[in-house]
Amino acid sequence: ELNMNQTSAPIKTAKEELADFVEIFPILTNEILKELPGMDMPPQTIAWVEKMINVNVSGGKMNRGLTVLHSLQLLVEGRQLSRSEIFLANVLGWCVEWLQAFFLVADDIMDQSITRRGQPCWYRQANPISNNGTIGSIAINDSFILESCIYILIKKYFRNEPYYADILDIFHETSYQTELGQLLDLTTQPNRGDFSLFTLNTYRRIVKYKTAYYSFYLPVALAMLMAGITSTPAFSTAKDILLPMGEFFQVQDDFLDCYGSPAVIGKIGRDIEENKCSWMICQAILNGTPEQINLLKKHYGLDNPTDVELVKKIYGEIGLKKIFKDYEDESYAFLISKIKSVRIMPQEVFIKLLSKIYKRDL
Amino acid sequence: ELNMNQTSAPIKTAKEELADFVEIFPILTNEILKELPGMDMPPQTIAWVEKMINVNVSGGKMNRGLTVLHSLQLLVEGRQLSRSEIFLANVLGWCVEWLQAFFLVADDIMDQSITRRGQPCWYRQANPISNNGTIGSIAINDSFILESCIYILIKKYFRNEPYYADILDIFHETSYQTELGQLLDLTTQPNRGDFSLFTLNTYRRIVKYKTAYYSFYLPVALAMLMAGITSTPAFSTAKDILLPMGEFFQVQDDFLDCYGSPAVIGKIGRDIEENKCSWMICQAILNGTPEQINLLKKHYGLDNPTDVELVKKIYGEIGLKKIFKDYEDESYAFLISKIKSVRIMPQEVFIKLLSKIYKRDL
Ligand SMILES: [Mg+2]
Ligand SMILES: [Mg+2]
Numbered sequence: 001e002l003n004m005n006q007t008s009a010p011i012k013t014a015k016e017e018l019a020d021f022v023e024i025f026p027i028l029t030n031e032i033l034k035e036l037p038g039m040d041m042p043p044q045t046i047a048w049v050e051k052m053i054n055v056n057v058s059g060g061k062m063n064r065g066l067t068v069l070h071s072l073q074l075l076v077e078g079r080q081l082s083r084s085e086i087f088l089a090n091v092l093g094w095c096v097e098w099l100q101a102f103f104l105v106a107d108d109i110m111d112q113s114i115t116r117r118g119q120p121c122w123y124r125q126a127n128p129i130s131n132n133g134t135i136g137s138i139a140i141n142d143s144f145i146l147e148s149c150i151y152i153l154i155k156k157y158f159r160n161e162p163y164y165a166d167i168l169d170i171f172h173e174t175s176y177q178t179e180l181g182q183l184l185d186l187t188t189q190p191n192r193g194d195f196s197l198f199t200l201n202t203y204r205r206i207v208k209y210k211t212a213y214y215s216f217y218l219p220v221a222l223a224m225l226m227a228g229i230t231s232t233p234a235f236s237t238a239k240d241i242l243l244p245m246g247e248f249f250q251v252q253d254d255f256l257d258c259y260g261s262p263a264v265i266g267k268i269g270r271d272i273e274e275n276k277c278s279w280m281i282c283q284a285i286l287n288g289t290p291e292q293i294n295l296l297k298k299h300y301g302l303d304n305p306t307d308v309e310l311v312k313k314i315y316g317e318i319g320l321k322k323i324f325k326d327y328e329d330e331s332y333a334f335l336i337s338k339i340k341s342v343r344i345m346p347q348e349v350f351i352k353l354l355s356k357i358y359k360r361d362l
Numbered sequence: 363e364l365n366m367n368q369t370s371a372p373i374k375t376a377k378e379e380l381a382d383f384v385e386i387f388p389i390l391t392n393e394i395l396k397e398l399p400g401m402d403m404p405p406q407t408i409a410w411v412e413k414m415i416n417v418n419v420s421g422g423k424m425n426r427g428l429t430v431l432h433s434l435q436l437l438v439e440g441r442q443l444s445r446s447e448i449f450l451a452n453v454l455g456w457c458v459e460w461l462q463a464f465f466l467v468a469d470d471i472m473d474q475s476i477t478r479r480g481q482p483c484w485y486r487q488a489n490p491i492s493n494n495g496t497i498g499s500i501a502i503n504d505s506f507i508l509e510s511c512i513y514i515l516i517k518k519y520f521r522n523e524p525y526y527a528d529i530l531d532i533f534h535e536t537s538y539q540t541e542l543g544q545l546l547d548l549t550t551q552p553n554r555g556d557f558s559l560f561t562l563n564t565y566r567r568i569v570k571y572k573t574a575y576y577s578f579y580l581p582v583a584l585a586m587l588m589a590g591i592t593s594t595p596a597f598s599t600a601k602d603i604l605l606p607m608g609e610f611f612q613v614q615d616d617f618l619d620c621y622g623s624p625a626v627i628g629k630i631g632r633d634i635e636e637n638k639c640s641w642m643i644c645q646a647i648l649n650g651t652p653e654q655i656n657l658l659k660k661h662y663g664l665d666n667p668t669d670v671e672l673v674k675k676i677y678g679e680i681g682l683k684k685i686f687k688d689y690e691d692e693s694y695a696f697l698i699s700k701i702k703s704v705r706i707m708p709q710e711v712f713i714k715l716l717s718k719i720y721k722r723d724l
């Protein structure tokens with residue numbers, strides 16, 4: 001069937017879709033920056049906001065952001081999206097990227113991280129208006145500004161849509177869920193050498209909240225709102241699949257924190273140094289001998305290369321690579337079987353996401 | 363005229379109004395806490411959130427929070443508010459207090475403050491689930507949680523009101539304005555000893571954004587939304603009076619940072635140590651001799667009691683107490699004349715606020 005509607009967009013390749021997505025970033029950034037002179041902000045403040053947005057929002061893999069458009073395309077089942085629908089889906093996609101930037105800027109301070117996306121974390125970068133010194137704790141306020149940008153953009157493009165308040169509600173709820181996840185993450189390692197909280201149950205709760213809601217449920221739910229879906233069971237079904245998918249994604253992130261190449265993952269793993277309740281340490285405790293666990297208690301959570309090496313050596317002896325591979329296969333089969341039972345919305349929405357993460361570069 | 367409406371509340375004294383306001387704080391806190399067990403949050407996490415809210419949201423002067431009810435009462439001109447209207451105005455008042463808590467928790471980290479409301483700043487308090495150490499940078503995420511509480515409460519009580527989206531918009535906009543003010547504040551003192559940015563113009567821009575919008579305009583604008591006011595000129599008129607009022611309030615705060623008693627203001631002034639673009643230093647530069655200004659350049663912005671003493675000695679020589687008193691009288695007269703010209707809404711709304719700040723304890 002030929003679509004003669006002038007406003008319909010031609011079917012795009014993945015590369016063209018990515019180009020469309022990347023292309024609107026400067027448009028959105030400009031929407032934010034162009035208000036600042038009228039608010040009497042001095043040039044160096046505008047330059048600060050511009051640099052801060054560019055450094056922190058762009059340069060990621062953009063999987064979360066692209067997922068809004070991909071999901072919407074599959075949700076409308078066959079009908080071609082108009083140019084305007086594509087643009088709006090991508091605006092929401094960028095809002096997810098802005099949300100992630102908000103969290104990452106603060107997370108890097110709280111985790112004392114060194115690098116992010118192949119460059120120093122924002123709080124460690126040079127302060128452009130000081131003779132010396134870094135951005136430092138000003139990055140806290142910068143993270144707030146990144147969050148505010150979300151609501152500037154949503155208001156600009158969605159204020160008159162009937163689902164405007166629904167979009168705001170879901171961004172608020174997802175932010176709160178992520179913050180609770182961060183709180184769990186930051187309080188599950190109260191004392192070094194105490195492994196009592198490092199259980200898989202605790203781990204799963206942390207990652208569901210700190211990662212899965214915003215990375216997997218949010219982009220799909222936004223597409224569902226744009227598609228006019230209002231049925232609560234549809235949103236529940238989506239959650240039921242996307243939260244476990246997000247859990248696997250975080251397990252993978254934890255695995256890569258230890259075994260991924262910094263050149264590929266863009267950051268230097270620090271979960272061992274930071275005494276994190278990582279999937280790796282939980283599995284090591286489950287699968288190690290009492291002697292191995294005692295050694296881990298002595299050396300885990302110390303910011304010292306020789307201790308880190310020793311922890312990694314024990315991980316090797318326990319065979320965490322094989323345990324991860326088995327877990328990956330299992331979780332893949334589990335998700336496929338869950339997806340096959342979905343009737344309330346197109347299964348392809350979930351298959352598409354699944355295919356993105358299970359071929360992630362290891 | 364007798365009001366026979368059963369749901370109308372009797373006219374209250376200021377003391378009873380304050381009691382009403384204070385009374386609903388635990389109700390609102392409970393609205394937030396009661397959701398957490400169903401979200402699978404462990405008891406120590408719920409206890410953390412509870413303590414964090416109690417320490418940071420309550421215990422302030424609550425002027426901002428009470429202003430919503432006071433303004434609404436004056437806006438409905440004579441009609442008695444129902445119990446439900448009073449409750450809802452106080453909910454929005456507490457949301458303003460929650461917004462302030464969000465900003466203060468982060469501001470104290472960024473300013474390296476020591477005390478707040480007579481106790482150690484939240485980030486310096488003991489970490490309740492660690493054997494030693496403080497809350498530290500976890501307070502960053504705690505500040506995010508305080509912000510999220512605003513939207514939980516607004517959704518709970520206002521989701522079905524026609525002005526729901528307007529309330530959300532104004533909280534978003536005010537947050538952004540405050541964040542820009544914080545950015546200005548944090549970047550106006552790039553290098554110690556450089557006074558080039560310490561001008562009254564720069565100062566006024568900083569305080570309009572970092573203080574006046576959220577402390578003065580927001581509570582009144584919320585009352586206006588509740589009162590059903592939709593006229594843009596009314597909101598402009600309110601801004602036109604409330605932003606200069608907020609500016610004077612911050613000048614007073616800067617004066618008290620230097621000359622107020624810590625027992626009265628609940629915090630230990632650190633503007634001199636932190637090299638802040640304070641009203642005091644701006645006026646000292648305007649009114650001091652070249653010799654005095656050179657001495658200030660040498661000693662301002664050092665975290666050292668003898669330097670701070672010297673700065674205060676020069677302030678005394680320049681006569682900043684008298685300059686402040688004159689400025690206070692002038693700004694009072696200026697605001698009164700502005701208020702007298704208001705026709706679009708009751709002048710009493712502004713007079714009430716003015717009377718609160720111009721009798722503030724010095
Ligand atoms: Mg991190
Ligand atoms: Mg983290």
Ligand SMILES: [Mg+2]
Pocket residue numbers: 253254257
């Ligand atoms: Mg990680």
Ligand SMILES: [Mg+2]
Pocket residue numbers: 469470473475
């Ligand atoms: Mg401060």
Ligand SMILES: [Mg+2]
Pocket residue numbers: 469472473547
């Ligand atoms: Mg400050």
Ligand SMILES: [Mg+2]
Pocket residue numbers: 615616619
């Ligand atoms: Mg102050």
